[in-house]
Amino acid sequence: MDIFYKLIKWLVFFTYFLLIANINFQVLIKRRSVPVSMSWILTIYIFPLIGISIWFFFGELYLGNREKKIANRIWSMSNKWIKDLKSCEYIFQIKNSEVARSLFQLCKHRQGISGIKSNRLKLLTNTKKTMEILIRDIYLARHNIEMVFYIWKPGGIADDVAIALIESAKRGIRCRLMLDSAGSIEFFRSPWVELMRKSGIQVVEALKLNLIRILFRRLDVRQHRKIILIDDYISYSGSMNLIDPILFKQSSGVGKWIDLMTRIEGPIATTIGIVYSCDWEIETGLKILPKLPSRNVLNNYSRNNDTSIQVIASGPGFPENMIHQALLTAIYSARNELIITTPYFVPSDDLLHAICTAAQRGVQVSIIIPLYHDSILVKWASRVFFSELLAAGVKIYQFKKGLLHSKSILVDRQLSLVGTVNLDMRSLWLNFEITLVIDDINFGHNLAFIQNQYICDSFLLDKKKWDMRSYWTQVIEKIFYFLSPLL
Incomplete structure (x- = not known):
């Protein structure tokens, strides 16, 4: 024995x-x-x-072997589609503003296409009103509706969206819905899934969680994009999940979630559509490439030729480090003003250095983060960066009227980045994310107005008071900082 x-x-x-x-x-x-x-x-x-x-x-595993093979295959096919898109020369913007030029050059060389012009943009800041506009668009759809969300939580106005989708599917509109398995777990346990499928909606559970799949891929790689495509010419993207903000996570005591969404009419829907197509094929193995934009669509928006938009997508199978490179390029392009809003602030060393350097070379840098947080780990981990930022002259605002969930960067009121990317390791290196890069002074001024409203509803962190915080508080911050690369 x-x-x-x-x-x-x-x-x-x-x-x-x-x-x-x-x-x-x-x-x-x-x-x-x-x-x-x-x-x-x-x-x-x-x-x-x-x-x-x-x-x-x-630690290391990302997608399963099946998804990896599909991801490798679809990019070879997508490259052919991008070549066909390049033949539509009438949609591409040749010139960009000075502040946006470097970032658009990066996107062109790494992603293969220039910025798309002739789009009509609208910045949406109220979740309820955004849902109402979306419901109207769904009822007016003529051909197809595609959606992907991280979270769809049943209840409230989210159910009105579900009803609109079901009724549209019943009248012959092709509807596809892709939701993250972990983020939308309540939805997949609800009756809505069966109701939608019976009406003809294709519902896909992305990155499905189960005991077998845990053995073959990372558990925390999530489908974090928020995309809506309607009739290949209306598109939505931003930070909003498919939730009723009055009902969502109210027990956590963080207040109402504050989001930004961008509604766009125009040919940019085509490039957003290729991102959706890749995601759909990774999950289902089926290809649904979007239609190429026609000159007729372009003529409807010919008065908006000064606007240029790029779409940056990240995640396994997409251009590596693209989001991180784009953020660095945008920050280093700032000459006068840089405003950042993010709910989760655990930046890489490169991003932290870029932000501090911007402030030290005379750029007015403001970072707006939530005062109340739904993640204790990230809240404490982010605090360790404050001293260095404050010493460099960065203004840190803590939003007090709810959980500020908006993800935006505004450079010199001209170059805007709006999307799903948080300034943390998971968004930068792991998740399926999407960011819209917008070179447009009118959109920039609209975003600046919203960001300044956030600032008015925030506390400005005082450097002297911050430096006087207790020794044990600093110890706790350092412990979470040690864990920050793993968050």
């Missing part, structure tokens, strides 16, 4: 040794930032069981 226990003991030790050695090799073989690598190694050695478990679920 003693020999048996010794064998078990040595087997456990040998297995543990192999796991540790393998994880160390995986951490070191891939070029990560030093803080991220050190965080993984220290976590594994200080908390071995917890560290190994975290690595197993969140």
